[in-house]
Amino acid sequence: MTEEIPRLEALFIWFEDTAVGAAVRESVWAFAVIESVHLLGLCLLGGSILLVDLRLLGFGLTRQPIAGVAAAARRWTVLGLSIMVATGIPLMLSEALKTYYSTAFWVKITTLPFAIAFTFLVRERMTREPSLTVSFRTRIVAAVSVALWFTVAAGGRWIGFS
Amino acid sequence: MIERFLGWLGETPWSVALLESLYAWPLIETSHVLTLALFAGTAIMLDLRLTGLGFRDVPVSAFVDRVLPWTRAAFALMAITGLLLFYSDPLKYYQNLFFRVKATFLVVAGINIGFFHARTHRTIADWDDWPVPPRAVRIAGAVSLLAWSAIVVSGRLVAYNWFECEIQPQPAFVNWFAGCSSGGAP
Numbered sequence: 001m002t003e004e005i006p007r008l009e010a011l012f013i014w015f016e017d018t019a020v021g022a023a024v025r026e027s028v029w030a031f032a033v034i035e036s037v038h039l040l041g042l043c044l045l046g047g048s049i050l051l052v053d054l055r056l057l058g059f060g061l062t063r064q065p066i067a068g069v070a071a072a073a074r075r076w077t078v079l080g081l082s083i084m085v086a087t088g089i090p091l092m093l094s095e096a097l098k099t100y101y102s103t104a105f106w107v108k109i110t111t112l113p114f115a116i117a118f119t120f121l122v123r124e125r126m127t128r129e130p131s132l133t134v135s136f137r138t139r140i141v142a143a144v145s146v147a148l149w150f151t152v153a154a155g156g157r158w159i160g161f162s
Numbered sequence: 163m164i165e166r167f168l169g170w171l172g173e174t175p176w177s178v179a180l181l182e183s184l185y186a187w188p189l190i191e192t193s194h195v196l197t198l199a200l201f202a203g204t205a206i207m208l209d210l211r212l213t214g215l216g217f218r219d220v221p222v223s224a225f226v227d228r229v230l231p232w233t234r235a236a237f238a239l240m241a242i243t244g245l246l247l248f249y250s251d252p253l254k255y256y257q258n259l260f261f262r263v264k265a266t267f268l269v270v271a272g273i274n275i276g277f278f279h280a281r282t283h284r285t286i287a288d289w290d291d292w293p294v295p296p297r298a299v300r301i302a303g304a305v306s307l308l309a310w311s312a313i314v315v316s317g318r319l320v321a322y323n324w325f326e327c328e329i330q331p332q333p334a335f336v337n338w339f340a341g342c343s344s345g346g347a348p
Contacts, residue, residue: 032318032319032321032322035318036315036318037315039195039198039314039315039318040311040314040315042195042198042199042203043198043199043202043203043206043310043314044203046198046199046200046203047200047203047204047205047206047207048207049203050199050203051204051229054229054232059232060228060229061225061228061229062228063224063228064219064220068220072218073207075216076207150196153195153196153199154192157195157196158188
């Protein structure tokens, strides 16, 4: 009689057995170096997200139209997010089973799709409106954006403490 | 001398309590990392503008006047949380190779900022809305981008004990730069 392994857990065991996962885990330097690049991605993503959210709250680049600030920040958000995903996947694969048992990981990974969807659908659509000015609505959108990304980032950092 | 003082500092009750705490240390460390998004994030946005890589429609003065105060406030938080983390294990960080690399690049970043505000920034009226600023401004932005990137990376690597004084043998340069030979290791 063998104990049945839940299918999701089996998937995470498979993640850990992937060539990339094994390579990162067995290297002395790889995890540390990839993690460092992950943090540089955080600076780009966080900085470009916050620049627009500050503007929507009525701070920062208030002399510039919202649409202009959002359009200029967009490429850096996309670049930062791309760096974070590209580095986050190998980090996760290298310790997949640990992440499976980490509450912080599940908080992060379930909030992430909402943060991405909110940024590129809801916030994006609003900031494209010409002559948009700071209002209760822009403040709410900025607050939700900050809250979602804060949850993702804090959850990500906390994986390391579990 | 410094080693003895830091050794004593690390044995003070608050330092021991902080290092052994279940939640205080991780919460301070998390604050340190998350504030990075506001501090380094907004600093990088300004640097992208200075190098002409981004935000070409926004006058540089708008970043300096309206965004830099946020960068400065976030830096204060980074410094406070960073000093608390240092206080939790002073001697270990003092003799950590990556901590010293980070401190070196902090000095580089500081000199770059000082030079920019004392010299380069004075003529801002001439190039405030240039899509691509003059060479000296672009260099200041590039040096800042490289220095802060190096600070973020070396800061993250402080967590690794690859070059700890207790772990020998190490290359002579490592022992010299980490200050291992000066009798600090017990």
